[in-house]
Amino acid sequence: MTPSSDPRPADGAAGPDPRSERAQIADAFAQLGPAAPTILPGWDARELLDHLLLRERFWTLQLGGALPGPAGTALTQRKEAALDLPWEQKVALLREGPGRLSPAGRADALTGDLEQLIHHEDLRRAQDGWRPRRITPEVERAAWRGIGVFARLSLRVDARVTLVSPRGGKQVGPRRAEGSLRVHGEVLELLLWVTGRDEVARVQIQGDEAGLAALREGRRGI
Incomplete structure (x- = not known):
């Protein structure tokens, strides 16, 4: 070794x-x-x-x-x-x-x-009976700080994406894109959504026609 x-x-x-x-x-x-x-x-x-x-x-x-x-x-x-x-x-x-x-x-x-x-x-979240858990304030702060890093690594959606959590809003994705999206959820749910965990991420998505089309055509994941 x-x-x-x-x-x-x-x-x-x-x-x-x-x-x-x-x-x-x-x-x-x-x-x-x-x-x-x-x-x-x-x-x-x-x-x-x-x-x-x-x-x-x-x-x-x-x-x-x-x-x-x-x-x-x-x-x-x-x-x-x-x-x-x-x-x-x-x-x-x-x-x-x-x-x-x-x-x-x-x-x-x-x-x-x-x-x-x-x-x-x-x-x-793959186990039967799973439920969302509350993470500590320290972990939540770290996740909110780091979510932009993970977005740069994993988010390939040609739309202006605003993540909205109880901690505020954060814009990720290209700023000059034509479409826009707003994704609402707890910080952990937004982190999972950014990295492509759509199956389990509990978020609400709003957007204009161009933004929603970009979401369908784009990809996320690490």
């Missing part, structure tokens, strides 16, 4: 706050097991957890399927070997957090672990 893919936390690093989003999604994985459904097409809990571990821990191995020839085959084999761990061990790696050199760890520090928040909802 290369130093950059070392899954161990930094020496002396404390474990996650048991109230943190990371701790909560780890608890959900542990409780539901690898075969639990998610809202992501074709992914069960095992695929989702593998995605998170590749992103955080084994990012140097993510290109295995994209590289041609023996190099790609070797990288794919290393990736499969890295993820060939008991379920409980993989959950523990997620709970510990990114390795010292993880680019994902640095990105999450800037966005307030919103990736964990989104994927926790991918898991919990």
Whole structure:
């Protein structure tokens, strides 16, 4: 294993706050097991957890399927070997957090672990009887700050989009587009909508004809 893919936390690093989003999604994985459904097409809990571990821990191995020839085959084999761990061990790696050199760890520090928040909802909202939950004011503030970043990454709709939440309004999308949309909801619901979770995001959408057409023709998702 290369130093950059070392899954161990930094020496002396404390474990996650048991109230943190990371701790909560780890608890959900542990409780539901690898075969639990998610809202992501074709992914069960095992695929989702593998995605998170590749992103955080084994990012140097993510290109295995994209590289041609023996190099790609070797990288794919290393990736499969890295993820060939008991379920409980993989959950523990997620709970510990990114390795010292993880680019994902640095990105999450800037966005307030919103990736964990989104994927926790991918898991919990696929279970029978799920209900919207109240996130803490701190998490809500981080989500409202970071929603613009995720909109730039995932929102491909040629319309002026105004997100309206109890925290106020925020405009995302191209400012010079002809159509316009207003999307109303709680902050977490708007974050899920921006990233394409239409199946479960509880929002209300208003818009002019051009904006609604752009929404139908555009795409969202990460």
